[in-house]
Amino acid sequence: MSAPMPLRLVIVGCSLAGLRAAQAARREGFEGSVVLVGREEHLPYDRPPLSKGFLVDDHAEATFFVGADDLAALDVDVRLGVSATGLDAAAKSVITGQKRTGYDKLIIATGGDARLLAPGQLWTSGSGDDRPLVEVLRTLDDARSLRDRVRPSARIVVVGAGFIGSEIASSARSLSASVVLVEAANVPLVRALGPVVGDAVSRLHERFGTELLAGVQVEGIAAVGDERRVTLSSGQVLDADVVVAGIGAVPATGWIGSALDLHPLMAVCSATSTCAPRIRTCMPAAMWSIGPTSSSAKRCASRTARRQRVWCPRALRTSEIHTRAYGGTGSP
Numbered sequence: 001m002s003a004p005m006p007l008r009l010v011i012v013g014c015s016l017a018g019l020r021a022a023q024a025a026r027r028e029g030f031e032g033s034v035v036l037v038g039r040e041e042h043l044p045y046d047r048p049p050l051s052k053g054f055l056v057d058d059h060a061e062a063t064f065f066v067g068a069d070d071l072a073a074l075d076v077d078v079r080l081g082v083s084a085t086g087l088d089a090a091a092k093s094v095i096t097g098q099k100r101t102g103y104d105k106l107i108i109a110t111g112g113d114a115r116l117l118a119p120g121q122l123w124t125s126g127s128g129d130d131r132p133l134v135e136v137l138r139t140l141d142d143a144r145s146l147r148d149r150v151r152p153s154a155r156i157v158v159v160g161a162g163f164i165g166s167e168i169a170s171s172a173r174s175l176s177a178s179v180v181l182v183e184a185a186n187v188p189l190v191r192a193l194g195p196v197v198g199d200a201v202s203r204l205h206e207r208f209g210t211e212l213l214a215g216v217q218v219e220g221i222a223a224v225g226d227e228r229r230v231t232l233s234s235g236q237v238l239d240a241d242v243v244v245a246g247i248g249a250v251p252a253t254g255w256i257g258s259a260l261d262l263h264p265l266m267a268v269c270s271a272t273s274t275c276a277p278r279i280r281t282c283m284p285a286a287m288w289s290i291g292p293t294s295s296s297a298k299r300c301a302s303r304t305a306r307r308q309r310v311w312c313p314r315a316l317r318t319s320e321i322h323t324r325a326y327g328g329t330g331s332p
């Protein structure tokens, strides 16, 4: 006899992986209710253009993967602008502020948040403006706000010459903004792509007029009037209109607290990404089949950090694998 169909699937994270999980659940025949909870006010949209064409074209619109009608047709209860703030695995409920939403099955698809500079690097603001000292680029709202400031005459300091930092620098340069790219490693992208490609990227930045300062760290950033002043470990001081940090992403799992035993870097619990009975993650790193404390975990964590550059297909594939497991039999 087959197991009974679960009644309610809750998916936390309403972006690519969360959306695909919901779609796959329906495609695979899941007939219970599907609740999709997302912190942002937007339906799922494509993030990669945000650091590229979107940033330099005031008329560019976000590319949404679906409309509200599509999700209504799938009978998915979409709750936008709602943050999961906690998980009660024993009571099988997701906490969103004062509310609780019970689940029979839970998929965690909260992806990543931008890694922030350490508080010690953010020196006291002496300015009257209420802008953040340092911007990040992770969401559509971040991109809209940054786009307003990426102007031909702007002086922009980008901290971190990884993929997103390099893309922001190149996009800003294409508008003739003055761009300084600060990178802690001696060669940009060296951990992800190796020294040969990293050197080639350095030369490209140079050729297109981005000033690359490699092998230096940010000591501190302060506001001076409307400007930002960046002090580097080399002693150099850079004045800028905008400072953007592109120093990586961290799993957005803070809301889970101690409810699950997640590896801090990898947001994964087991080979199958099954964290606890009835719970699965489809986080970018959840593809890696390792235990949370083994020494191989550390090696995999650093490999994963590199491979997160190709998150999209992985996030998508993982979410589909998981909902397939849920959809038919109801047992993870």
Ligand SMILES: Cc1cc2nc3c(=O)[nH]c(=O)nc-3n(C[C@H](O)[C@H](O)[C@H](O)COP(=O)(O)OP(=O)(O)OC[C@H]3O[C@@H](n4cnc5c(N)ncnc54)[C@H](O)[C@@H]3O)c2cc1C
Residues within 6 Å of the ligand: 012, 013, 014, 015, 016, 017, 018, 037, 038, 039, 040, 046, 047, 048, 049, 050, 051, 082, 083, 084, 085, 109, 110, 111, 112, 113, 137, 138, 139, 164, 252, 255, 282, 283, 284, 309, 310, 311, 312, 313, 315
């Ligand atoms: C600027 C930019 C450029 C990129 N360029 C590329 C590229 O060129 N190629 C590539 O392969 N990949 C690229 N990526 C990465 C790609 O966008 C991600 O791999 C993909 O978005 C991962 O999808 P996801 O659904 O797993 O997670 P995410 O897109 O991170 O979505 C997670 C969602 O969960 C929500 N959430 C988080 N916490 C909570 C909570 N507590 N409660 C409710 N909701 C929550 C978030 O608001 C978010 O909407 C880029 C990313 C960015 C930001």
